[in-house]
Amino acid sequence: MEVVLVDFSDWRGLVGGRTDDYAHLELVAVLDSSVHSWASPFRAIASDGNDYFVKTLESCRREWARGSLAIEYVVSQVGGLIGAPVCGSALIRIPEEFRGERISRGVSLVPGIAHASRALERAEEHRDHLAYRSLDHNRIRHVGVYALYDWCYGDDPQWLYDVDADRTIYSHDHGLYLPPNHGVIDAAVLRQAVDEPNVLLDPPDGLDRRAVATVAAALETVEREMLATVLRRVPASWPVSDEALATLGWFLEHRAPATAHRLRALT
Numbered sequence: 001m002e003v004v005l006v007d008f009s010d011w012r013g014l015v016g017g018r019t020d021d022y023a024h025l026e027l028v029a030v031l032d033s034s035v036h037s038w039a040s041p042f043r044a045i046a047s048d049g050n051d052y053f054v055k056t057l058e059s060c061r062r063e064w065a066r067g068s069l070a071i072e073y074v075v076s077q078v079g080g081l082i083g084a085p086v087c088g089s090a091l092i093r094i095p096e097e098f099r100g101e102r103i104s105r106g107v108s109l110v111p112g113i114a115h116a117s118r119a120l121e122r123a124e125e126h127r128d129h130l131a132y133r134s135l136d137h138n139r140i141r142h143v144g145v146y147a148l149y150d151w152c153y154g155d156d157p158q159w160l161y162d163v164d165a166d167r168t169i170y171s172h173d174h175g176l177y178l179p180p181n182h183g184v185i186d187a188a189v190l191r192q193a194v195d196e197p198n199v200l201l202d203p204p205d206g207l208d209r210r211a212v213a214t215v216a217a218a219l220e221t222v223e224r225e226m227l228a229t230v231l232r233r234v235p236a237s238w239p240v241s242d243e244a245l246a247t248l249g250w251f252l253e254h255r256a257p258a259t260a261h262r263l264r265a266l267t
Contacts (some may be wrong), residue, residue, distance in 0.1 A: 006254040008191075008247075014228045015246040018236040020113055025092045027054065027114075033104055039068060039175055039183075042103045043119060046092055052116035054092060055175075057238065059107050065183030068175035069115045070240045075152045075174035076117070077230040078252060082151070082218040084144030087160065087172045088118030091235065113235040117172060122163040130159065130202045136166040140211040145171050146266060147215045149200040151252065151259040153193060155181035157200065178248070185240050187247035194251050197262055204266040212267050216260035227252055 025046050032043040040059035046052050060066045076089035091113050098109045130145065132138055148171060149157060156176040161167040175183050179193040231245040 006250060008250050010224070011228075011246040011250040011253075013246075014224070015231045015242045015249060018232060018234060018242065020235050020237050022091050022093055022113055022235065025090050025116065027092055027094050027098055030098070030101060030103060030109075033102075039065070040104045040107060041117075044092075044116075046090075046116060051119040051121075052090075052092065053119055054114050054116050056094065056103075056109065056114040057112070058110050059103060060183070061107075062183070065175075066239050067185050068183035070185060070234050070238050070245075071178050071183065072115050072117070072173075072175050073234060074230055074248065075148070075177045077233075078152070078222075078227065079144070079148045079171065081222055081226055081230075082144065082147055082215055084148040084215075085141040085168075085170050086148070086174075087120075087170045090116050090118075091233070092116035112237055120160055120162050120164075120170070123160040123170075124163055124167070126159050126161065127157060130169070130200075132161055132167040132169065133206050136168045138167070138169050139206055139208040141169050143207050143211040143215050143263070145169065146200050146202075146204065146207075147219060147259060147263050149177075150198050150262055151219065151255060152177045153179050153181070153196075153198045154200070185244045185248055187244045190244075190247050190251040194254050195258070197258075199262055207267055209267050212263060216263045219256040219260040219263070222253065222256050224249070224253055 029045040039055050041053040041055045044054045057066045076086045079086040094111050096111045101109045154177045158173040160170045160172050180189045227249045231249050
């Protein structure tokens with residue numbers, strides 16, 4: 001495998017000009033109070049008519065973990081770049097009229113930008129192992145799960161299976177991906193961990209070989225500007241610096257070829 005080194009200096013200045021000027025998706029109605037967890041997502045209807053699970057800065061019960069919103073957004077977006085089976089993800093604006101609406105004990109909405117993950121009507125969640133590989137196209141889709149977990153240094157793996165679509169798998173809830181896996185984007189830790197493998201310890205038997213080749217090729221051809229575009233969309237009001245995001249871009253670009261090599265080795 002030919003290794004092309006990515007110089008960190010190549011990323012200086014690539015992530016800047018971030019704003020909160022986002023008006024594509026807005027909160028329309030809160031359906032359910034938040035799920036009891038450290039990030040307290042709540043189910044809502046958005047302006048496109050679809051249901052989403054929404055996480056806000058205020059719903060993160062640990063203030064230091066508010067960076068998990070940026071992690072959720074970035075991981076799902078870069079997952080899409082390589083064809084990983086992630087739930088649809090978007091930014092969502094909380095309008096002024098929802099100010100003060102209670103979503104959980106001690107947590108009320110504040111106008112601003114939040115993260116929204118597309119909800120499945122009926123889903124079965126697994127955390128301990130990948131399941132239903134023989135159903136639907138999961139022999140193909142599982143390949144993207146392995147790739148995303150390694151590339152983005154996953155932790156706390158969570159997968160949804162669509163009950164109404166023959167248990168099609170989706171990777172979701174990525175707030176604890178990226179080292180140090182605490183819901184923060186730490187530039188120093190990213191630099192330290194960039195070359196560390198993070199292979200998903202789940203038996204790879206039965207993976208589709210053509211899918212392995214396809215996803216590995218996608219990792220090897222991810223372009224710097226594609227990553228930078230995702231990172232520049234992280235709202236300016238979210239607690240992560242341009243420098244940390246640029247380090248994350250370098251981390252992902254540098255790490256992609258080695259991840260592709262490890263992915264091919266699974267079969």
